[in-house]
Amino acid sequence: MKNISSLWGIGALLASSLLPLQAAAQAGFTPITFKNASVHDPSVIKAGDTFYVFGSHLASAKSTDLMNWQGLTDSVSATNPLFLNGSSNVFTELSEAFSWAQSNTLWAADVRQLADGRFYMYYNACKGDSPRSALGIAVADRIEGPYVDKGIILRSGMWGQASHDGTIYDALKHPNAVDPHVFSDNAGRLWMIYGSYSGGIFIMQMNPTNGMPLPGQGYGKRLMGGNHARIEGAFVMYSPATSYYYMFTSFGGLDASGGYNMRVARSLKPDGPYLDAQGNDMANVRSNPARPLFDDASIAPYGVKLMGNFLFERKLGEPGTGIGTGYVSPGHNSAYYDAATGKHFLVFHTRFPERGEQHEIRVHQMLMNADAWPVVAPYRYAKENAEAVHREFVIGDYLFVNHGKDISAAIKKSQHITLGSNGAVTGAATGTWTLAGGNGVELRLSGSASPYKGVFLRQWDETSKNYVMTLSALSREGVAVFGSRLLPRTDAQVVTAVGAELSLGNTTAVSANLTLPTSGARGATIAWTSSNPAVVSNSGVVSPAGADVTLTLTARITKGSAVVVKTFTVTVRKAGGLLAHYAFDGNLRETNGVLAAGSVVGSRIDVAGGSIGYEAGVKGNAAVFNGASGIRLPNGLVSSNTYTVALWLKPAQLTAFSTTFFGARTTDSWISLLPMGHGFVNGASMLWSGTAWYDAGLGMNIPVGRWSHLAFTVRNGAVSVYVDGVKKFSGTNFPNVFTNTSGVFALGVNWWDTPYKGSMDDLRIYGTALGDAEVAQLAR
Numbered sequence: 001m002k003n004i005s006s007l008w009g010i011g012a013l014l015a016s017s018l019l020p021l022q023a024a025a026q027a028g029f030t031p032i033t034f035k036n037a038s039v040h041d042p043s044v045i046k047a048g049d050t051f052y053v054f055g056s057h058l059a060s061a062k063s064t065d066l067m068n069w070q071g072l073t074d075s076v077s078a079t080n081p082l083f084l085n086g087s088s089n090v091f092t093e094l095s096e097a098f099s100w101a102q103s104n105t106l107w108a109a110d111v112r113q114l115a116d117g118r119f120y121m122y123y124n125a126c127k128g129d130s131p132r133s134a135l136g137i138a139v140a141d142r143i144e145g146p147y148v149d150k151g152i153i154l155r156s157g158m159w160g161q162a163s164h165d166g167t168i169y170d171a172l173k174h175p176n177a178v179d180p181h182v183f184s185d186n187a188g189r190l191w192m193i194y195g196s197y198s199g200g201i202f203i204m205q206m207n208p209t210n211g212m213p214l215p216g217q218g219y220g221k222r223l224m225g226g227n228h229a230r231i232e233g234a235f236v237m238y239s240p241a242t243s244y245y246y247m248f249t250s251f252g253g254l255d256a257s258g259g260y261n262m263r264v265a266r267s268l269k270p271d272g273p274y275l276d277a278q279g280n281d282m283a284n285v286r287s288n289p290a291r292p293l294f295d296d297a298s299i300a301p302y303g304v305k306l307m308g309n310f311l312f313e314r315k316l317g318e319p320g321t322g323i324g325t326g327y328v329s330p331g332h333n334s335a336y337y338d339a340a341t342g343k344h345f346l347v348f349h350t351r352f353p354e355r356g357e358q359h360e361i362r363v364h365q366m367l368m369n370a371d372a373w374p375v376v377a378p379y380r381y382a383k384e385n386a387e388a389v390h391r392e393f394v395i396g397d398y399l400f401v402n403h404g405k406d407i408s409a410a411i412k413k414s415q416h417i418t419l420g421s422n423g424a425v426t427g428a429a430t431g432t433w434t435l436a437g438g439n440g441v442e443l444r445l446s447g448s449a450s451p452y453k454g455v456f457l458r459q460w461d462e463t464s465k466n467y468v469m470t471l472s473a474l475s476r477e478g479v480a481v482f483g484s485r486l487l488p489r490t491d492a493q494v495v496t497a498v499g500a501e502l503s504l505g506n507t508t509a510v511s512a513n514l515t516l517p518t519s520g521a522r523g524a525t526i527a528w529t530s531s532n533p534a535v536v537s538n539s540g541v542v543s544p545a546g547a548d549v550t551l552t553l554t555a556r557i558t559k560g561s562a563v564v565v566k567t568f569t570v571t572v573r574k575a576g577g578l579l580a581h582y583a584f585d586g587n588l589r590e591t592n593g594v595l596a597a598g599s600v601v602g603s604r605i606d607v608a609g610g611s612i613g614y615e616a617g618v619k620g621n622a623a624v625f626n627g628a629s630g631i632r633l634p635n636g637l638v639s640s641n642t643y644t645v646a647l648w649l650k651p652a653q654l655t656a657f658s659t660t661f662f663g664a665r666t667t668d669s670w671i672s673l674l675p676m677g678h679g680f681v682n683g684a685s686m687l688w689s690g691t692a693w694y695d696a697g698l699g700m701n702i703p704v705g706r707w708s709h710l711a712f713t714v715r716n717g718a719v720s721v722y723v724d725g726v727k728k729f730s731g732t733n734f735p736n737v738f739t740n741t742s743g744v745f746a747l748g749v750n751w752w753d754t755p756y757k758g759s760m761d762d763l764r765i766y767g768t769a770l771g772d773a774e775v776a777q778l779a780r
Helices: 002-008 012-016 021-026 095-101 491-501 772-778
Strands: 043-047 050-054 059-063 070-074 110-113 119-126 133-140 148-156 181-184 190-196 200-206 221-224 231-239 244-251 261-267 304-307 310-313 324-338 343-351 360-368 374-376 396-402 415-419 424-427 431-436 440-445 452-461 466-474 480-485 525-530 549-559 562-572 578-582 599-601 612-616 621-626 630-633 642-651 661-666 669-674 686-690 694-697 708-715 718-723 726-731 744-747 757-766
Touching: 043 110, 043 324, 043 343, 050 110, 095 119, 095 133, 095 148, 110 181, 119 181, 181 231, 190 231, 200 231, 221 244, 244 324, 304 374, 304 480, 310 396, 310 480, 324 360, 343 374, 360 452, 374 466, 440 466, 452 480, 491 549, 491 562, 642 772, 686 718, 694 726, 708 772, 718 772, 726 772
Parallel strands: 231 324, 261 324
Antiparallel strands: 043 050, 050 059, 059 070, 110 119, 119 133, 133 148, 181 190, 190 200, 200 221, 231 244, 244 261, 261 304, 310 324, 324 343, 343 360, 360 374, 396 415, 396 480, 415 424, 424 431, 431 440, 440 452, 452 466, 466 480, 525 549, 549 562, 578 757, 599 630, 612 621, 621 757, 630 744, 642 708, 642 757, 661 669, 661 744, 669 686, 686 694, 708 718, 718 726
């Protein structure tokens, strides 16, 4: 504390924000925690002291602080309390909408409280593969329902029939009646903005007394989009701080590979025209009909892009764990202005790097820059306040992200820049920087036609578990940049931290190429030397010999003149050899004597407790799983895309999803051998994988109370699954899960499902894909 304060010449309180978590805790900081919930397309409303979000599939959640969310509902079902009223449920209440849309689910909902104090839900159902949709209103006395239908107010997709404006419905110019948002302007008038792909985003005036459209408007006024432009999720926020109406929309596709990104335009009037920062009227933004359907190139240059796919990448040796903080396909946002605090909030759903299609709610604070455009705080809201900053406090190294204007599935990974004390920006981006006003920043970067104007804001970083200085700024071209300041470190501290974290995982039974990191935090480099390059090269290429070979890999970590050396002992198993053998003969030892013994766990991989018994098995004794316990195996058992797993199983019962052999690189990249699978394969035994979902269903279930031999082989994506030595499944493109030596492995349990109940014997794992005859031999 004293040293840092002296170094920066600022008060001890400011200096404490630079400390790592342990020191920060000692200085009185409590680590920030969050509670997450999943609501796709969240539309925010505040009722009393509680924030609610309502979204697609009749999902909803609430929070009192925008940080800790409690999920309320999660599906369109007959038991969803939002429409449960006596014998009535959502299917009976909204039967007309479901019938018209030829659908059994609902898309993005919006709830508003009107002058009568009641809550009006603007719901919508869509067929999905066409713009045949119904948009209606349901009303409740309480925000959590039950809601009672007041009827459909708009329809779309009436092919060959007159639409609401009297002309034959045309999906290129008429809207898809989905994604409504209702808002009041500063004169008390009520409006609804809605629409999606197809004809674009439209707005119409509503009756503030009953929430219905005023007559004679047809579909209303088009604000942007058309010709099937991928623009949706419109939401309007009025800011008294600037006197502008801000129209937020999402460009691109919503899935993890769709490139969803949030954009904004603004107007002095609620019904437009809405302009972007270059003065483009968004009413002129639509797809080029001469180009392919859903042409993103036509629309990408327009709007102010606030956020797309990005990752503040945590490099080896930086504080924290994991890959860093970032989002994939963030979008379909709502926004909220808090009159009491003057704060603006962006509320959206997002997916995450390496987590597939899983999505959660996120809330970020927005602040207005010098040109009255909202810039989004890089990290999620944690009750931070905009305050004047000291120049000394913002000088330093930053993780820097430029969001660009593209619509792409590519994740913009952070690069390193430095804001120098002389006003220079150096590193991956170059130019100059200026501290403007209390917390304003202006960046003039090479290659940009205009300066980036934004703010500095001290925020909580979930990865490093520290308060860090951040910056967020926008250019006149509508490009956003984020920055996250790194904790000050000397070169010696950097290489020491890299060395402390550097690991190759389990190196006691290597059979595949090793991933040898060559870089670390702050530009540190790592050079490798092998004591036996014929078996393991200096780049990690493994060439197994005819017998096991033990060697040494040496890592030399360098930054500037600072150097740290770290060595690893590596045992390479003989070519095609048996990597692991657990016989379960009264214990959990690995019979080769190379790997560690298994350890008993409770009902989940990471839950302590549990117990394993033994009984007579196929070969000696067998392990008995009681349905509440499992076995954790050493990490890194498999580290390539070529392997075989074989074992004997005698289930005591069949339970869907209960795993026997489970291996994972992350919680979203895994394989699981199931005696009973899910409904899509009619509950058959199967080899299952996620997140690149793969169902290797066997068309049968192994029997209860009788021993069966199961095996599966993988060779660079080619997969075969056997029962009692007979091939029951073969396929291609099986996911490459085990890309390093840090994979997690367990028997009978995973992170989610009911543990296996039954017996297991003679588990064998090979570093090669055995042939049919070899698998048949194991089953004898």
